[in-house]
Amino acid sequence: xxxxxxxxxxxxxxxxxxxxxxxxxxxxxxxxxxxxxxxxxxxxxxxxxxxxxxxxxxxxxxxxxxxxxxxxxxxxxxxxxxxxxxxxxxxxxxxxxxxxxxxxxxxxxxxxxxx
Amino acid sequence: xxxxxxxxxxxxxxxxxxxxxxxxxxxxxxxxxxxxxxxxxxxxxxxxxxxxxxxxxxxxxxxxxxxxxxxxxxxxxxxxxxxxxxxxxxxxxxxxxxxxxxxxxxxxxxxxxxxxx
Numbered sequence: 001x002x003x004x005x006x007x008x009x010x011x012x013x014x015x016x017x018x019x020x021x022x023x024x025x026x027x028x029x030x031x032x033x034x035x036x037x038x039x040x041x042x043x044x045x046x047x048x049x050x051x052x053x054x055x056x057x058x059x060x061x062x063x064x065x066x067x068x069x070x071x072x073x074x075x076x077x078x079x080x081x082x083x084x085x086x087x088x089x090x091x092x093x094x095x096x097x098x099x100x101x102x103x104x105x106x107x108x109x110x111x112x113x114x115x
Numbered sequence: 116x117x118x119x120x121x122x123x124x125x126x127x128x129x130x131x132x133x134x135x136x137x138x139x140x141x142x143x144x145x146x147x148x149x150x151x152x153x154x155x156x157x158x159x160x161x162x163x164x165x166x167x168x169x170x171x172x173x174x175x176x177x178x179x180x181x182x183x184x185x186x187x188x189x190x191x192x193x194x195x196x197x198x199x200x201x202x203x204x205x206x207x208x209x210x211x212x213x214x215x216x217x218x219x220x221x222x223x224x225x226x227x228x229x230x231x232x
Contacts, residue, residue, distance in 0.1 A: 043206060045159075045223035091158060101147060101212045101219050105158045 002027045002094050004106035012112045013082045020067075021077045021109045023092030031097035034068065034075045039108075040088040048090070051075065053097075079111075087113045118142055119211045121224035128199055129232055136194045136227045138209030144189035145211035150182075153206040153226075162207075165192040199231045 003026045013019035025034070036048040051059045051068050058066050063083075067076045079086055092106040118141040128134050138148055146167045151159040163184050164172040171184035181203075183195040192211075196203050209224045 043153075043208075043226045043228075045208065045210075047221075095221075100164070101221055102149060102161060102164060103159075103210075103221065104161075107158045110156075 002029075002032075002096065002104050004092055004094050004104050006090075006092055006106035006109050008109045009107070010110045010112065012114060013079070013086075014114050015082055015084060017082055018078060018080045019082055019111065021079075021090050021092075021111065023075045023077070023106055025073050025075065025092070025094050025106075027073070027094065027096075029096060029098075033095040033097065034066075035093040035095065035103070036064070036066070036075075036077045037091045037093060037105075038086075038088045039091065040085075045091075049077065082113050084113050084115060087111055119145075119209065119222045119224040121207075121209055121227050123227060124225060125228045125230075127230045127232065130200055131198055133195055133197045134199055134229060136196075136207055136209075136229070138192045138194070138211065138224050140190045140211040140213070140222070143211075143213045145192075145213065146189060147212040148186060148192040149210045149212075149221075150184060150192075150194050151208045151210070153208060155206075159208060162194075167192075196229065199229070201231045204229055204231045 005024045032053045034051045038046045049061045063080045065078045089108045093103045120139045122137045148165040150162045153159045162177045165184045165186040167186045173179045186192040208226045210221045212219045
């Protein structure tokens with residue numbers, strides 16, 4: 001079974017600064033997907049970014065980018081130019097390529113943004 | 116983008132009663148939906164996989180007689196918490212798979228907060 005670990009329960013960043021959230025995972029599979037989801041106080045899960053394991057290039061979405069290290073099984077999220085609206089819980093998630101669309105979530109990191 | 120709607124968003128019930136939560140995919144058909152449970156300040160834990168036209172697949176430790184799942188149509192899955200007790204109080208979230216190119220895309224509902232008195 002796959003496991004996803006987020007070692008930072010809480011992180012804090014100054015507005016306009018950059019912050020990196022860590023995520024590691026354990027799997028014996030070679031093909032899979034990795035995701036970062038944002039859960040603001042409304043509790044709605046919002047997809048931030050996704051990465052296919054077969055792609056070497058790191059995914060980017062505007063101010064959000066990942067550092068995907070397949071050999072190290074690491075998948076960190078970098079948020080640049082942090083904004084107050086970025087404050088939320090962030091969940092790293094793993095999805096097997098072949099075993100359906102089920103997601104395995106990490107424990108989450110609460111990001112606080114200071115004005 | 117695709118929309119998944121959950122209803123009700125909040126429900127309070129008395130201990131011993133049953134509560135039904137609906138999950139609808141509004142603009143696409145979903146043969147597969149997932150039900151998650153989230154305790155305060157914790158992550159999402161998968162409860163079961165709901166498959167249209169067949170029985171749900173429950174994760175280990177989830178009581179299938181307690182949490183009844185029905186996926187009778189391609190746009191609706193329901194979770195019924197039977198004989199609810201205070202320990203069932205939680206935030207329940209569904210997600211639906213929109214099939215397309217590749218492995219499909221997941222969309223989440225807004226969640227339903229259940230409080231059992």
